[in-house]
Amino acid sequence: MSGVSKKIKKNISWIQWMLPTFLFAAFMTLSLVTFYKHSTAKAEQDVIEEFSDQIDYYTGQYELAHFYVKAVAQTAADFCKDRPEDLFSDENVELLQTTCNNYEFSRGYIIKPDYAAIDTIKKTYADISLSGIFSQLSFVNAQITDFYMDGTGRAVAYVSAPIKTEDKVLGLVVLEYSPQNVKTVVDTPDYISTNVYAIVSHDGVIADRAGLEGAFMEKNSNIYEKFGTYQFLYSSADQMKSKLSKGGSGYLIAKLNANNIRYFFYKPIGDQGTFFLMSVNSGMITRKIENNGREARNIMIRSLVGMALFIIFLVIVLVMNLTKSTRANKELINKAQTDLLTDLLNKKATEEKIKEYLVEEGKDKTSMMFILDIDNFKNINDTMGHAFGDEVIATLGKQLRAEFRVNDIVGRTGGDEFTIFLKDLKDDNLLKSEANRVLGIFKNFKVGEYTKYFATASIGVSIYPQDADSFEGLYKAADQALYKAKNRGKNQMAFYKEE
DSSP, rough: OHEEEHHHHHHHHHHHHHHHHHHHHHHHHHHHHHHHHHHHHHHHHHHHHHHHHHHHHHHEEEEHHHHHHHHHHHHHHHHHOOOOOTTOOHHHHHHHHHHHHHOOEEEEEEEOOOOOOETTTTEEEEOOOOOOTTSSSSSSOEOOOOEOOOSSSSSSEEEEEEEEOOEEEEEEEEEEEOOOOOOHHOTTTTTTTEEEEEEEETSSEEEEEESSOOSSOTOOOHHHHHTTTTTEEHHHHHHHHHHHTTOOOOOEEEETTTTTEEEEEEETTTTOOOOOEEEEEEEHHHHHHHHHTHHHHHHHHHHHHHHHHHHHHHHHHHHHHHHHHHHHHHHHHHHHHHHHSSBBBHHHHHHHHHHEEEEETTTEEEEEEEEEEEEEHHHHEEEEEEHHHHHHHHHHHHHHHSSSTTSSEEEOOOOSSSEEEOOOOOOOHHHHHHHHHHHHSSOOOOOOOSEEEOOOOEEEEEEETTTOOHHHHHEEEEEEEHHHHTTTTTSSEEEEEEE
C-alpha cells in the first residue's frame, strides 16, 4: 500500500509539472502560428516597442546619473549640518569646492532659508538675481531642476539637497550641473548616423544632442517651434506636451517635407520637466518592418526548437537568476552601508544596526558605546594636507576593523568621528578590559610611511542600559563624555558616569 501511495504521489507530481508544460507548449505553438499569420500587421508595433525600449534605456541612464548627483549633493549637505552655527564656514565652503572639483560640478552654493547665499567657487555672496531659480528648490528633499540656459548659451540644471537636523531646516546645498553628454550615453554606431538623440527642457529647448547632423534638431533650438512647421501624420505636439506633463511617454509621426518623414519618441527624465527625444527616419522603420515580415517563418521554426530547450533549462535559468539577483541585492546593500574611505559602516548604517540590536536581541544585555574624535584633526589637514588626513582616517579604520569582533558595530559617523558599539558584555571586568582595549589602540598609533605621525584621540563612553536605554540616549551620553575628555586635555577616555 505504501509503494502504491508513493507511486500515485510521484505520478501526481509528474502531472503537476508536465500538464502546465504541455499547456505552455500548446499556448506558445498557437501564439507562434498566430504571430506568423498576423506578422505584417504586428510588425510595426514590434518596431515601435523596440525603439520605445531603447529610449527607456537611455532615459534610465540619465535618471541613474541624476540619482547619483543628488546623492552627492545630499552627502555634502549632511556634512554641512555638523556646523549649524555657521553654514558659511570655511570647512563647508572647502567641502563644496572639493565636491565641485571631484564630480565636475561647475559651481556650488550654500543657501540659508532666507535665501542668503554664498558662491563656494568664488567664496563670495551670490547675486540676489539667482534667487528666482533657487526659490523653486525644495528645502525638504534632494532634487534636480529642469535645464536652464545660462548667459553663455550653456544648458545647466541645479541639484539641491536640504541641510537639516531632525527638527530644523538649516539651509540648502545647491550644485550647478551640466547634462551628461548625449553621445556618451547613446553610443549606438548602427543608428547614430541616421537618428537624432536629444535632451530637451520642459519648454522645448534642446540642451544637448547627438547623431545625424541637420537643421531640424540643432542644439539650443526650440523643438516646439520646429513642430509648428511640420505636418503631423500621427499624434501631435499638444498631445506630446499633455503626456509629458503627466509623466507619460509615447511617439508621434511628422512630415518635415516631401522626402522626410520621421518618428519622434519621447519620455520624461525624472519629474523635473526635462525629457529625452529620439528622432528616427521612417525609412529605417519601414525596412525593419519588412525584415520582420520576411523572417517571421524562420522565427517561428527557431522558436519552436528553442522552446523545447527553454523548457528543459527553465528551472536552471530561474535558479541562476534568483541567485544572481540575491547576490546583486546583497552587494548593493553592502555598498549603501559602507563608508568609502574606511570600509567601515557609514553613519546611517551604524545608527540603524545599533537600534536594531537594542530593540531585538540586545534589549536585556549590557553593551558599551564609544565615540572617539581624533585630536587636532583640523591641524593635521592644515599642516600635512587633506591627503594625509585621509590616510589617518583610513589607517584608523583599518585598525578598528582588525581589532573588534565581527558582530560588534564599528562605523565612521563623522569627518574624524568613529562610533564603536560592543555587544553583550557579561560583567564589570569585561567592561573595564574592553575600555582599556579601545584606549590602547592609541598607545602607539602612527601613520605615514616616511613621515611618522603619532595620532591620539579623545574618547567618550556610555553603557547600556545604565546610562540610557535607547540609541539616542546612549549617543548623547557618550558625546557628553567625549567633551569631558576633551576639556580635560584630550588624549584620554571619559565615562558618562565616572564611577
